C-alpha cells in the first residue's frame with residue numbers, strides 16, 4: 001500500500017508520536033507498505049516534495065516534539081484559486097496523488113487542514129485525517145492530541161504567577177493561546193487556580209472585570225490572577241464584525257486584548273497590573289503521558305482504518321473511545337466552549353468570574 005503522510009498548520013506536541021503509531025501499525029498489519037512523507041504540510045503535496053520514509057525513520061519518536069516532516073499553513077480559501085497556467089493548488093495536489101499512485105493520504109492537522117482534507121476526499125483522494133491542535137476546537141471529538149500537554153504547560157505558567165503576584169500585590173493577566181475558542185484557557189485557568197477566566201465564548205464586560213477585582217481586594221485578597229484567551233472579546237467587540245473589530249483596535253492603537261485590558265484595569269483600580277503571554281511554550285516540546293497514550297490510540301487506529309480501506313474520515317475520541325467521523329460532516333465546523341459547559345458552571349460555583357456583570361435578583 002502506498003501511503004502519503006503530512007502534518008499541516010501550527011505544530012503541537014504529539015505529531016511525531018501519532019506518525020510513529022500509524023507507521024508501526026501499518027508496517028506490521030498492512031502488506032508492502034511504502035510511506036511518502038510530504039514536507040511542510042500541503043506545500044509538499046502541492047510541490048511534489050517528499051521523502052520516502054522507512055521503518056527505522058519512525059523509531060524514537062514517541063517523545064519528540066514538533067514534526068519530523070515540517071509544517072506550514074496553506075489557507076483553505078487559496079486552494080481553488082488558479083495561477084497563470086490555470087492550475088490551482090488543489091489540481092497540483094491531485095496530480096501528485098495520482099502521479100505517485102497513492103492508495104491513501106494521512107493528514108495530521110487542525111480545523112483548516114480538515115477543510116482541505118475534506119475537499120481532497122470529495123475530489124476522489126482516499127484521505128484519513130487525524131485531529132491535531134492545542135486549541136481543541138475540532139468538531140466531533142472530545143479532545144484533540146496536543147491539547148492536554150499545552151494545558152499542562154499553561155497551567156504550570158499560571159501556577160508560577162501566584163507567588164510573584166503575591167510578592168508584589170499585583171494583578172496578573174496571563175494570556176493563553178487557543179485561537180477563537182477558550183478551551184485551553186478554561187482548562188489551564190481552572191487547573192492553575194485563576195480568579196478570573198476570560199474566553200471568547202463569554203464576552204467580558206470591562207466594568208464587571210474591574211468591579212470583581214476591586215471586590216477581591218476589598219475582601220482582603222492581596223493579588224489576583226486572570227487567565228485570558230488570546231481571542232477574548234469585550235462585549236462591545238463581540239457585537240462587531242471581525243473587520244470592524246480590527247479597525248477599532250487599530251484606531252485605538254491597541255495591539256492585543258490582554259494589553260488593553262491590563263492598561264485599563266491598572267488605570268481604573270490603581271493596582272499594578274502586569275501581563276504574561278505564554279505563547280509558543282504551549283506548542284513546543286514533548287507530549288505528556290496523556291497525549292502519548294492518545295497519540296498511540298489515534299495513530300494506530302488510523303492505521304487500522306487504512307487497512308480496512310475506510311477513507312473520507314477523521315479519527316476522533318468520544319465518550320472514552322477512539323472512533324471516526326466523516327470528513328464532510330466535521331469540516332468547517334468549530335467546537336466552541338458552550339457558555340453553560342459543566343466546567344464553566346463549576347468554576348462559577350466556586351467564585352471564579354468570567355467577567356460578566358453580577359446577576360441581581
Ligand code: F6P
Nearest residue numbers: 010110133134135177178179283
Ligand atoms: O492553532 C494553534 C495556534 O497555536 C493557535 O492557538 C494560535 O492562535 C495560532 O496557532 C498561532 O499560529 P502561528 O503559529 O501561525 O503564529
